[in-house]
Amino acid sequence: MDERSEQLVAGGKQAPVIEPGYTFGSVTDKISSIVLTRPTSTGWFVGFGVFFLLTMMMLYAIGYLFVRGIGIWGVNIPIGWGFAIVNFVWWIGIGHAGTLISAILLLLRQSWRNSINRFAEAMTLFAVASAGIFPLIHVGRPWLAYWLFPYPNTMGVWPQFRSPLVWDVFAVSTYFTISLVFWFIGLIPDLATLRDRSENRVARFIYGMLAMGWRGSARHWFRYETAYLLLAGLATPLVLSVHTVVSFDFAIGIVPGWHTTIFPPYFVAGAIYSGFAMVLMLAIPIRKIYGLQDFITERHLENSAKVMLATGLIVGYGYIIEAFMGWYSGNRYDAFTLWNRLHGPYAFFYFMLLACNLVIPQLLWIRKLRTSPAWLFVVSGVILTGMWLERFIIVVVSLHRDFLNSSWGMYYPTRWDWMTYVGTIGMFLAAIFLFVRILPMISIFEMRTLLPEAEVKE
Amino acid sequence: MKRPPIYGMMAEFDSATALVAAAHQTHEAGYQKIDAYSPFPVEGLAEAIGFHKNAVPLVVLVGGLIGGLSGYLMQYWISAISYPINVGGKPYHSWPAFIVVTFEMTILFAGLAAVFGMLALNGLPMPYHPVFNVPRFAFATKDRFFLIVFSSDAKYDSVRTRQFLEGLTPKSISEVPS
Numbered sequence: 001m002d003e004r005s006e007q008l009v010a011g012g013k014q015a016p017v018i019e020p021g022y023t024f025g026s027v028t029d030k031i032s033s034i035v036l037t038r039p040t041s042t043g044w045f046v047g048f049g050v051f052f053l054l055t056m057m058m059l060y061a062i063g064y065l066f067v068r069g070i071g072i073w074g075v076n077i078p079i080g081w082g083f084a085i086v087n088f089v090w091w092i093g094i095g096h097a098g099t100l101i102s103a104i105l106l107l108l109r110q111s112w113r114n115s116i117n118r119f120a121e122a123m124t125l126f127a128v129a130s131a132g133i134f135p136l137i138h139v140g141r142p143w144l145a146y147w148l149f150p151y152p153n154t155m156g157v158w159p160q161f162r163s164p165l166v167w168d169v170f171a172v173s174t175y176f177t178i179s180l181v182f183w184f185i186g187l188i189p190d191l192a193t194l195r196d197r198s199e200n201r202v203a204r205f206i207y208g209m210l211a212m213g214w215r216g217s218a219r220h221w222f223r224y225e226t227a228y229l230l231l232a233g234l235a236t237p238l239v240l241s242v243h244t245v246v247s248f249d250f251a252i253g254i255v256p257g258w259h260t261t262i263f264p265p266y267f268v269a270g271a272i273y274s275g276f277a278m279v280l281m282l283a284i285p286i287r288k289i290y291g292l293q294d295f296i297t298e299r300h301l302e303n304s305a306k307v308m309l310a311t312g313l314i315v316g317y318g319y320i321i322e323a324f325m326g327w328y329s330g331n332r333y334d335a336f337t338l339w340n341r342l343h344g345p346y347a348f349f350y351f352m353l354l355a356c357n358l359v360i361p362q363l364l365w366i367r368k369l370r371t372s373p374a375w376l377f378v379v380s381g382v383i384l385t386g387m388w389l390e391r392f393i394i395v396v397v398s399l400h401r402d403f404l405n406s407s408w409g410m411y412y413p414t415r416w417d418w419m420t421y422v423g424t425i426g427m428f429l430a431a432i433f434l435f436v437r438i439l440p441m442i443s444i445f446e447m448r449t450l451l452p453e454a455e456v457k458e
Numbered sequence: 459m460k461r462p463p464i465y466g467m468m469a470e471f472d473s474a475t476a477l478v479a480a481a482h483q484t485h486e487a488g489y490q491k492i493d494a495y496s497p498f499p500v501e502g503l504a505e506a507i508g509f510h511k512n513a514v515p516l517v518v519l520v521g522g523l524i525g526g527l528s529g530y531l532m533q534y535w536i537s538a539i540s541y542p543i544n545v546g547g548k549p550y551h552s553w554p555a556f557i558v559v560t561f562e563m564t565i566l567f568a569g570l571a572a573v574f575g576m577l578a579l580n581g582l583p584m585p586y587h588p589v590f591n592v593p594r595f596a597f598a599t600k601d602r603f604f605l606i607v608f609s610s611d612a613k614y615d616s617v618r619t620r621q622f623l624e625g626l627t628p629k630s631i632s633e634v635p636s
């Protein structure tokens with residue numbers, strides 16, 4: 001059995017990537033009808049409405065922040081980095097799964113990715129957009145946030161390129177730009193399909209303009225595939241670099257608990273870990289509501305669970321090494337950081353973190369749970385919580401007690417911190433709601449290539 | 459410049475295999491200016507119509523080089539020439555610190571070159587195109603496969619080309635007005 005049919009046929013224990021019996025036409029109709037003909041349900045309006053209101057709450061919190069300044073947050077000296085940076089790192093990490101699915105799995109020829117890459121990429125975009133809000137509003141004078149970029153100015157000053165914070169500006173903005181164009185060129189052939197299928201003149205005009213006159217010429221496809229493959233090759237080191245650079249924000253500082261060389265790989269693994277959890281938390285309800293179980297099969301759920309299990313173990317290894325180095329380095333400040341995590345005022349969160357990220361996900365070793373959507377949904381939620389706690393521990397617990405006990409302090413988030421954080425979740429989900437309503441959430445043309453009839457017989 | 463009234467002759471097929479075979483035969487019959495349309499990338503189709511190399515990789519390479527060089531030189535110029543600041547005695551030209559931004563700029567420029575280079579080489583955006591005049595062509599983005607012989611081809615002849623395409627047993631044949 002060749003590689004292709006092996007992936008498609010429901011042989012052995014594994015579920016197929018796409019259920020048998022589909023044709024080019026039925027795949028096209030099934031996915032495009034969600035956008036074009038399916039009536040918008042009340043549930044959609046309710047869900048979108050709720051998340052839209054949360055977005056408004058975030059804007060309110062940010063508006064108040066602009067009026068009053070970051071004093072309304074719980075940040076202080078010594079904890080200058082509070083929720084803003086915790087949430088920034090959490091959101092950026094979530095984005096990483098989308099690029100991993102669309103780029104790295106493409107290079108590894110994992111064709112099961114074809115049915116989840118589109119919405120995973122959309123998730124990346126919205127997650128990075130949510131992440132980007134935080135450093136901008138955290139700078140104190142957000143109307144001067146453009147000073148982060150090097151541009152010729154009458155003051156004659158330039159950014160400091162020896163600082164990892166400036167590296168981060170370049171890493172995150174490049175990541176967002178490349179994710180956006182990668183997602184968009186993936187959409188072009190499907191936008192052309194919607195243009196040709198749509199009965200509504202306005203919709204046809206809009207899809208037509210966005211499709212830019214795509215007509216599926218063999219020459220176009222040839223260049224398109226080359227460009228897509230090269231973009232995947234470029235996005236692969238990029239995605240690994242982004243969370244590496246985010247970890248440099250910490251690792252290059254001398255604060256105990258930050259200043260370690262394990263941070264880059266440990267951050268990247270944690271990013272993919274939380275990202276896959278978010279993919280599952282979105283995919284499980286979406287496939288049920290829109291009846292896409294034939295395209296997003298148990299195989300996808302199980303493979304994602306396996307990725308989570310593997311990256312979760314790498315994250316666990318990171319925790320063990322952090323603890324070991326706290327003892328082995330002989331550095332009293334590092335040793336104290338470990339002690340403070342276990343016995344300090346935030347110890348409860350550290351043990352919660354260990355439970356959420358290390359202990360509970362081990363359930364995924366059980367195959368029955370890996371293929372059960374309900375269980376996966378719960379475990380994914382636990383992992384997302386755990387990864388948020390991890391960033392909280394890294395940012396807050398490291399900062400609140402550093403070298404001098406005269407400068408120790410405590411951090412308590414205020415309601416404005418919570419409103420902003422919950423608001424970005426609302427904005428993220430509102431964007432996902434819009435996305436599934438107006439764009440094909442599964443790549444139609446890549447699904448066609450999975451069908452047996454797509455193969456050219458000699 | 460006024461275009462000829464007929465843009466070409468189009469034949470419709472119902473499978474990727476039939477299209478690739480037809481494209482091979484048409485190319486071998488001496489038709490040079492032909493194109494094929496499919497709802498997904500078909501392996502070997504570009505070769506079948508005689509299109510073997512594309513310039514996208516070169517564009518990406520040039521984009522990446524420009525990005526990397528400009529990224530590094532920008533940092534060098536800013537940190538060592540325009541705005542030298544002594545931070546903890548580190549050299550002005552502290553190249554290891556410049557690698558990250560150089561890398562990101564390389565990826566950014568190469569990636570944008572891939573996207574815009576691909577679009578430009580494909581002549582997109584082009585919302586109007588004569589092939590859209592064929593009503594059946596709407597299925598080219600769903601489940602149908604099309605082959606066209608352009609009227610600008612030296613061998614094109616409205617009668618003989620139609621006869622030749624009929625010999626390929628297509629599902630339908632239409633003349634494409636421009």
